[in-house]
Structures are given as C-alpha cells and as structure tokens.
Amino acid sequence: MNLKIAVLAGDGIGPEVILQAKKALYAIGVVYHHEFIFEDALVGATAIDKTGTSLPQQTLNLCLNTDAVLFGAVGDPAYDNNSDTALNPAQGVLKLRKELGLFTNVRPIKTYPTLLNSSPLKQEIIDGIDFVVFRELTGGAYYSEKKINQEGTIASDLLEYSEEEIARIAHLAFKSAEKRKNKVTMVDKANVLETSRLWRKVVQNIALDYPDVALNFLYADTAAMQIILNPKQFDVILTENLFGDILSDEASAITGSIGLLASASFGTSNALFEPIHGSHPLAKGKNIANPIASIVSAAMLLEHFGLHEEAQKVHEAVLKSIEYNVVTIDLNPGTSFGTNEVGEFVSNYILNKDDLLYFNNDNVHIGQSTIV
Ligand code: IPM
Numbered sequence: 192m193n194l195k196i197a198v199l200a201g202d203g204i205g206p207e208v209i210l211q212a213k214k215a216l217y218a219i220g221v222v223y224h225h226e227f228i229f230e231d232a233l234v235g236a237t238a239i240d241k242t243g244t245s246l247p248q249q250t251l252n253l254c255l256n257t258d259a260v261l262f263g264a265v266g267d268p269a270y271d272n273n274s275d276t277a278l279n280p281a282q283g284v285l286k287l288r289k290e291l292g293l294f295t296n297v298r299p300i301k302t303y304p305t306l307l308n309s310s311p312l313k314q315e316i317i318d319g320i321d322f323v324v325f326r327e328l329t330g331g332a333y334y335s336e337k338k339i340n341q342e343g344t345i346a347s348d349l350l351e352y353s354e355e356e357i358a359r360i361a362h363l364a365f366k367s368a369e370k371r372k373n374k375v376t377m378v379d380k381a382n383v384l385e386t387s388r389l390w391r392k393v394v395q396n397i398a399l400d401y402p403d404v405a406l407n408f409l410y411a412d413t414a415a416m417q418i419i420l421n422p423k424q425f426d427v428i429l430t431e432n433l434f435g436d437i438l439s440d441e442a443s444a445i446t447g448s449i450g451l452l453a454s455a456s457f458g459t460s461n462a463l464f465e466p467i468h469g470s471h472p473l474a475k476g477k478n479i480a481n482p483i484a485s486i487v488s489a490a491m492l493l494e495h496f497g498l499h500e501e502a503q504k505v506h507e508a509v510l511k512s513i514e515y516n517v518v519t520i521d522l523n524p525g526t527s528f529g530t531n532e533v534g535e536f537v538s539n540y541i542l543n544k545d546d547l548l549y550f551n552n553d554n555v556h557i558g559q560s561t562i563v
C-alpha cells in the first residue's frame with residue numbers, strides 16, 4: 192500500500208514523539224512492503240512564529256490532499272491565552288478539525304497489565320478496563336455562535352446540534368460497539384439541555400438499526416462519577432463535544448499514564464491520528480517524553496487503512512517495550528531510557544522480532560545495537 196501522510200508535529204514535545212511514530216511506520220513499511228511518504232507541515236505556536244498564523248493555508252492544503260494526518264501536539268505558554276484566534280495554537284486545531292470535517296474523535300481507553308500500579312485507582316477497579324470514547328468533534332459549544340457585549344461584561348456560547356450531526360457519529364459508535372462488546376452508553380444532560388433531548392431522540396432511533404447493541408443513558412455528572420467508580424461497565428461511550436472533552440481526559444487519567452493513549456479523528460474523507468497528551472513545553476528537547484501514545488496513534492492509522500496485522504505488530508512492540516521495562520521516566524522513575532530509546536526499541540522490534548527474543552532486562556543496550 193502507498194500512503195501519503197501529512198506530519199504536523201507541532202510544539203513542545205510534539206516533534207520528538209512524532210519522530211518515533213514515523214520510525215515505527217517506516218519499520219512497518221520495510222517489513223510489510225508498504226510505502227509511507229511523509230510530508231511535514233507547520234502547526235501551532237511553531238507555525239505562528241514562522242508564518243504568523245497557527246494553521247497556515249499551506250498546511251491545510253497538504254492535509255486536504257493526503258491520505259492521513261499524523262499530529263503531534265500544540266500549545267505554548269507564550270500564545271495559549273491569546274484572544275486573537277490566528278495567534279492561538281488551540282484555535283489552529285479547532286480550525287483544522289472543522290476544515291477537514293473530522294466530526295468523530297475516538298479515544299480507546301485500556302490498561303496495560305504490567306502498569307496497573309501506575310493508576311491512581313485501585314487495581315481491582317481498573318484491571319481489564321477496555322472502552323472507547325466517541326466524542327463529537329465539530330459541533331456543539333465549540334463551534335456555535337459566541338457573543339460578548341460591548342462592555343465585555345456578559346458573554347454567551349450557544350450550544351447547537353442538528354439531527355444530521357448527531358446521526359453520523361451515532362452510526363459510527365454503534366458500528367464500533369457491534370465489533371466490541373455490544374454496548375453503547377450515551378452521555379448527556381437531557382434533564383437540562385434541549386440539545387441532549389435531541390441527541391436522545393436521534394440515538395434511540397438509530398439504535399433500532401443495531402438490534403444486538405444495548406443502549407443506555409447516563410447524565411454527564413453521573414458518568415464522570417461512574418468512570419471512577421466502575422469503569423469496567425463501559426464499552427462505547429457516545430457523547431457531544433464538550434462532555435467528550437472532559438470525560439475523555441478523565442478516562443485517560445485512570446489508566447496510569449496519559450503518555451500511553453492515542454486518538455483518532457475521522458470525517459467522511461479525512462482522518463487524523465494523535466496522542467492525547469499535550470505539548471508539555473517543560474519537557475521539550477529533554478528526551479524524556481513518552482513516545483508510546485504517538486506510536487499507538489500510528490497503529491490506529493494502520494488499522495484505519497485495514498492493515499490489521501501491521502497495527503497488531505506495532506501494539507506487540509509497544510507491549511514488549513513495557514514488558515522489558517524499556518520505558519520513559521513517567522513509567523519508571525529510575526529508567527535509563529528516553530524518548531529515542533523507546534522509539535528505537537519499538538522500531539527495531541518490528542524489524543527484528545526473533546533476535547529480540549533473546550533480550551532480557553540486563554543486556555538491553557538500545558541505541559547501540561538491539562541485536563544480541
Ligand atoms: C483536546 C483538547 C482540545 C479540545 C483543545 C486543545 C482545544 O483539549 O483535543 O481534547 O478542547 O478539544
């Protein structure tokens with residue numbers, strides 16, 4: 192397969208972690224005979240510095256004309272609260288989502304058995320959790336009309352959804368549930384919000400097309416509580432933009448390290464893959480950022496194009512790196528490995544699986560030679 196991939200590494204640790212994802216994809220390309228052509232483009236604060244805007248037209252054009260986007264992270268304290276939208280890195284992300292029509296954001300939440308003690312929750316609560324958040328990404332309060340009066344004392348953010356916006360993501364959520372554990376939990380605030388009542392009506396109708404999938408409803412406040420109390424009850428969580436933003440961060444935190452989790456955003460003709468963590472400016476250039484979330488994002492990209500075996504191989508390599516304790520400081524405070532070494536291990540594992548089977552914790556000298 193030939194794929195053209197736009198690489199928007201962004202700010203802070205973005206470029207370091209994305210480099211490791213590229214290395215993993217390159218290794219997959221070699222082993223499975225695919226050609227991945229990477230084209231870099233600017234986004235976020237880095238783009239503001241060089242071009243005066245967080246999402247240059249050239250970047251957008253590239254994304255519109257590639258098969259997929261691999262995205263790092265954006266954000267820089269120098270710009271983050273800027274009210275001039277062109278000079279605000281987050282606004283660049285919102286514009287990119289809208290322009291690419293990425294209406295569905297998917298965040299798988301899973302635990303790694305060897306890392307259970309990194310979670311802030313008790314092991315018995317999180318052991319074996321496996322759910323996915325489907326967050327609507329191009330509607331709701333993020334994109335509806337915003338107002339502030341002349342005096343700057345009264346502001347409002349409209350929260351608007353159409354049936355069509357709800358239906359298109361709902362179908363994807365039900366289809367995903369059919370391949371998983373056949374359960375969709377719709378999260379809303381139907382006791383208060385008109386939009387939530389519309390979501391319920393539309394989703395209930397769509398559920399009729401998926402008779403094997405059980406549908407239940409939770410209010411957003413209850414859902415926030417249940418994610419902590421009993422996360423194993425979830426399979427697919429379906430929700431609107433703002434609730435999804437909040438709940439998916441909460442869900443990611445219970446697994447132990449935000450540095451492990453990836454996400455994918457889909458539209459009708461575009462797809463973007465990114466780690467869920469931010470740009471972490473303080474860690475920039477220190478070779479300490481965990482590249483696994485970015486590498487797993489690359490696996491989601493492979494999965495999206497039907498390259499299941501290849502995606503599995505990446506997951507396997509990541510599991511091995513954790514098993515061999517070739518991990519960054521967030522997972523092991525005494526580690527001697529950094530971003531580069533973890534990435535190197537993963538790509539070398541993909542390239543040389545059999546040789547790596549002779550490894551053990553004492554003789555791994557990643558970076559010089561991964562073959563013993
Ligand atoms: C996310 C982020 C963004 C959002 C920000 C950077 C605008 O928090 O991707 O979850 O709120 O959607």
Ligand code: MG
Pocket residue numbers: 436437440
């Ligand atoms: Mg968020």
